[in-house]
Amino acid sequence: MTDFKSEKTLIQEYYNALDTAPLDQIAGVEQTYAADTYVWRGFHPFGELTNPAEVANMFWVPLRTSLTRIQRRLDIFFAGTNELDGHASTWVVSMGHLMGLFDQPWLGVKPTCKMAMLRYCAFHRVEGGKIAEQMMYFDLPHLMAQAGQSPFPVQTAAHMVQPGPMTHTGLLFEAQDPAEGQATRDAINRMVADLGQWNLGLPLEEELALSWHDDMLWWGPEGIGASYTIERYAKQHSGPFRAAFSDRSKTNHIARVAEGEFGGFAGWPNFTATLSGRFMGHEPTGKRGEFRVIDLYRREGDKLAENWIFIDLLHFWKTQGVDYLAEAAT
Structure with a gap:
């Protein structure tokens, strides 16, 4: 161990x-x-x-x-x-x-x-x-x-100071069973394979149900927000996001690790895509943008139960010609 x-x-x-x-x-x-x-x-x-x-x-x-x-x-x-x-x-x-x-x-x-x-x-x-x-x-x-300076015009899901794991078991200071970490890694890899390229051919909620519990919690970044259940996540983020972007590149991570029931990955960028539809209150630009992302997950059984997401939306929007941070400083 x-x-x-x-x-x-x-x-x-x-x-x-x-x-x-x-x-x-x-x-x-x-x-x-x-x-x-x-x-x-x-x-x-x-x-x-x-x-x-x-x-x-x-x-x-x-x-x-x-x-x-x-x-x-x-x-x-x-x-x-x-x-x-x-x-x-x-x-x-x-x-x-x-x-x-x-x-x-x-x-x-x-x-x-x-x-x-x-x-x-x-x-x-x-x-x-x-x-x-x-x-x-x-x-x-x-x-x-x-601070009352929310930079983004609209948000499809909920804004909140986000909690840690529902189970309160996220601080793994001691040794964990390697089999549990492997099970988490397997669940994350199945999810990436199923959902990572948006080409599985199933209705979105059925596609999500392959990897996620129905009462999934998706703790998204400011500008998108948090969603609860597959149905609301599909409506409040995954569906609108897929509708807004095309020509998504392959997933590219620097690190993908797991221990116990927790795991995640980080990239620089994770992927690129073209803004070809309306997103976060903006009309399509036709420009490619970078998504620098960290995702952390909690596994329960053989599926994922919670997901904490960090997306550099300020960087993405700057690639689209919008500098929200500079606007806030004026």
Whole structure:
């Protein structure tokens, strides 16, 4: 039984140092934990960075300056080997909220001087006792909505501060049965094979029922929102999304890992598609756009029960000629 103890401990120590260090010491924390070949990927407007000091000074210091008295509220924490490289690399995954007092502007978003919660999910590739690669995805539009600056004109599903797993079993600090992780991996792979290219030929709800429980929970990003049950997910997101896009590329992930009943994947981008129909209140542009996505899943039995999704919608819309973040800053 692989417990991934050293990798999990490293990330827990990194989080503690990162969240408690004085602002002028955050760069030192990043440099201490980062490998020489460090790559950090973050949602718009950050992109890909390779210098740990830049990650600290461009992302963490401004965020910690704005969101004071920060707390990391974990809902999911697990580790696993990456099946996409033949299980050669080990990744630690966490998801939850960074909560604090929104006391100073951040990226043009106006402070509220009230509690605010930044949804995030991070994938960390651990190698030789260091973090070699990190994907830090966060729902900036969700924070904007909490500040009364929701950037998007319409949303088909529900906005809310999203909870963790219904079972409250998402923090896998201890070793898990490898058979459970394999079952989760199998369920995710079946779903990707069935749904990933939109070409199975079944009615949408029947197609979804192959991989999902009928009372599925889909915790989508701000701008789309959360849906409950297959029927409502089909109506509130999957159906409208498929109707809006064409020429979808093949799915492309950097990492796909699972442990226990939890698993997920991340890409940069996961896929591209052409906006050929109406989406999120916009008319079709005919342009291809990138979808940078993290998906996390909870499996129950042989099907998926919950899904937490992080999509860089600010980046996508910028590829379509709309800069929502710049508009919010004016």
